Amino acid sequence: MTLRSIILHPDPRLKKVCEPVARITPEIETLAADMLATMYDAPGVGLAAPQVGVLSRLYVMDCEKDPEAPRNPVVMVNPEVTWTSEALNTYEEGCLSIPDQYADVTRPAQVKVRWLGLDGKTHERAFEGLWATCAQHEIDHLDGKLFIDYLGPIKRQMITRKMVKLKRERNRA
Numbered sequence: 370m371t372l373r374s375i376i377l378h379p380d381p382r383l384k385k386v387c388e389p390v391a392r393i394t395p396e397i398e399t400l401a402a403d404m405l406a407t408m409y410d411a412p413g414v415g416l417a418a419p420q421v422g423v424l425s426r427l428y429v430m431d432c433e434k435d436p437e438a439p440r441n442p443v444v445m446v447n448p449e450v451t452w453t454s455e456a457l458n459t460y461e462e463g464c465l466s467i468p469d470q471y472a473d474v475t476r477p478a479q480v481k482v483r484w485l486g487l488d489g490k491t492h493e494r495a496f497e498g499l500w501a502t503c504a505q506h507e508i509d510h511l512d513g514k515l516f517i518d519y520l521g522p523i524k525r526q527m528i529t530r531k532m533v534k535l536k537r538e539r540n541r542a
Contacts, residue, residue, distance in 0.1 A: 370406040373421040387426045387511045401444045404429045413465045415503040417510030428507035432499045445484035453477035460502045462516045470528045474519045
C-alpha cells in the first residue's frame, strides 16, 4: 500500500464528474488499498478517488469511531443512492481536500446505497448517522461537488480564500 497525495481545493479535478469503473482490475484493487491507507493516515472517515487525482467512481469510508472496535472499511465502486429518508440530519462536515475547515450541512438522515464491491458483486446497504452523511459526501465528490457547495457564497468564498493561501504556503515550504 502506498500513501497518495490528497488534492487540495481549489483544483479543477475536484469539480469533474467521474467516469464509471468498467470492471474490477488489480489496478482498482491497488487504488482502493492505497486510498484506505491514505484515509486512515490523514486521518479521515472517507476518501473519494478524485481526491487522489483519479477521476473514477470509487470511494472508501470507515466511520467506526470507537477506538476499541476493529476497523470497518467499505470500498464502493460505481455507488448510487437508491433511497433517501425524508428525515434530515445536520452534521458538521469537513473534507480532507479542505483541511481544518468545517461547516454544518443538512442531508437526508438515512440512505440506501448500491455499489459494486471489489469481489465483483453488487451490494446494497442502508446507512444512517455519520455513515449516511459520509456516503452522500463521497458520492458528491464523484459528481464534482464539495461540501462547501452547500454553503452560502460568502462562506464558500472565505473558505476558498483560506485554501488558496494554504496551498501557497505549502508550495513555498
